[in-house]
Amino acid sequence: MNPLSPISVAKFGGTSVGTIHAMRQSADVIEQNPQTRLVVISACSGVTNHLVALAQGIDDPQARQDKLAAITTIHQTILTQLPDCQNTQAEVDHWHLTIAEYADTAASAPSTALTDALVACGELISTHIFTHLLNSRGVATVRADARELLRTDSQFGSAQPDPQQTKAQCQDQLLPHLATHLVVTQGFIGADAAGQTTTLGRGGSDYSAALFAEAIEAKSLAIWTDVPGIYTTDPRIASQARPIGEISFSEASEMATFGAKILHPSTLVPAVRQHIPVFVGAARAPEQGGTWIREQAHSAPLFRAVALRRNQTMVTLTSLNMFHTYGFLAKVFEILARFEISVDLITTSEVSVALTLDQTNTQGDAPQLPDAAVDELSQLCHVDVCKQLAVVALIGNAMNQTPGATASVFNALEQTKLRMICYGASNHNVCVVVDEYDATDVVQRLHADLFE
Known part of the structure; x- marks a missing residue:
């Protein structure tokens, strides 16, 4: 049982931590919601695509170096706008070197295990930077390594989580920190029983956040993205699409399964198991509200x-x-x-x-x-x-x-x-x-x- 309830988990996607401005907006959201004690974030926008390209193996050394430089630029652009970040800079530099080593290996001997280790570096870096930003704003924050919390099988690229082991790890290693600090951890990544880095597949940060919310018996889960909730369809396809204020787990699961990009299809499974309501909103515009996903919505329209x-x-x-x-x-x-x-x-x-x-x-x-x-x-x-x-x-x-x-x-x-x-x-x-x-x-x- 979680003695700290009610607490909430918040997840921020890549665009919500992709620039210093976006990170500050996300930090504002966290500070405006004091029940948020666990924050799960993705890699900075654009980084994962570069890492996937490196993991597939790039033979040309110059092309490989260009990808590495692009990753470094994304992170350094944010770091140069943060105060007193020497220690964080050292951590980021360490991971950039690790990425370069992995990329060299992938060019000659790619593997699924190496791919997971490589693409996970995006989240491992972004959490260092975001943790520093929150601390610089006076929010007592610690960073947790999701590979020590989220247990999975060894199916690299689309690992299946073990909810029981994950709960045990979180209860033992996460709850003590939540009593005194905000905790920032990575979405998308975990580790198998041997400690090897695994990933849940693209978009898996939402799923990670739901698994963590289930493990610590959170009161709610907020998915902060770049759109203010779930719409009647993709607004880029139908300009008259309108936001939905509330929707049931069943409806949202169908939408996620059949292509709605707002949620990873597996996200709601842990939320349903633990009866955790899920909120979807835009980190850049929280005042616009969003969509609540609950076991039962107040209305159940035919369409x-x-x-x-x-x-x-x-x-x-x-x-x-x-x-x-x-x-x-x-x-x-x-x-x-x-x-x-x-x-x-x-x-x-x-x-x-x-x-x-x-x-x-x-x-x-x-x-x-x-x-x-x-x-x-x-x-x-x-x-x-x-x-x-x-x-x-x-x-x-x-x-x-x-x-x-x-x-x-x-x-x-x-x-x-x-x-x-x-x-x-x-x-x-x-x-x-x-x-x-x-x-x-x-x-x-x-x-x-x-x-x-």
Whole structure:
């Protein structure tokens, strides 16, 4: 049990700590919310992309040096505007040297373990700088190494956390500091049982913050980003998109799963387990409010939002042997499981199955069906793989229990070629798969018809 409750956890993304001005705005938010005792931050904006490029191996020494110089410039631009930072400068210099050593190794012998160790350096550096900034403002702050707190397996690049071990580590090493200090730690990174650095995948800082909130039994979790909450759709696609004041865990989970960039898809899992409300707001404009995500929202409209997930892969399996037989799907999923392929959407007919592949990699590439899996599936049926697709998901409530709920949806899409429709398995969504080049238009038309 946490004797310090109520306390809150706050997470700040890369743009919220990317410049000295952004860091000061984030520090203002922390000072205005005294219940915030644990702060989880990402790498400074732009750094992770450079680190990923280095981890992939850059043979040309000059190109490698250019990447290193770009990382150094981002950090030094902030450090030169901070007072009395000799000790912090020394820590940052140490990590810059470590990055250079890792980059040299990656150029000749890249590995998944090395990639995690390398990309984690962004958060390890940003937390040194942000901790110094808070202390310079008179906020008693200590820095904690997330690798000593967040326990994971050894699946480098997309490590799975161990909530029980993480809670034990946090209760032992974190709670004593929270009694007297604000604590700053890293998102996105952890360590396996052998102490090797691991990462939770791109966007995993949100997930880290939720895991820490669960571990210390926090009262709430605030995700501070660069937009003031969750919108009815991406405002860059539909200019009339509007912010949502409150949303349920179920709705938000669907939105995150189907492409809403505001949250990492796994973020809400620890929050749901511990019944922790989550707030999403903009660190640069906290006065604009944001979105509260709770177990139950006060309103449950039929249509809440439209989400878009691009770069999808659909696999269609066709065989006359499916007709009035059993066991075909079991064989298909046995093959997919053996190749560790996760299925997202699925529809079936008497002689065919269409499914989309879950996005499991962290680079945003289209999910792949390995050639060996295609070969095995081809012994059962004809296999057709189609890429350059997008999933558009309409999120809402009681959608499969409301007569006529889908009529307005399909009216809006009557001129669109629909490659797949998934409806009925969930109360909270209707999903359609469309060609990539139609996706923006589909979102705009759905939003105009249902929300504007």
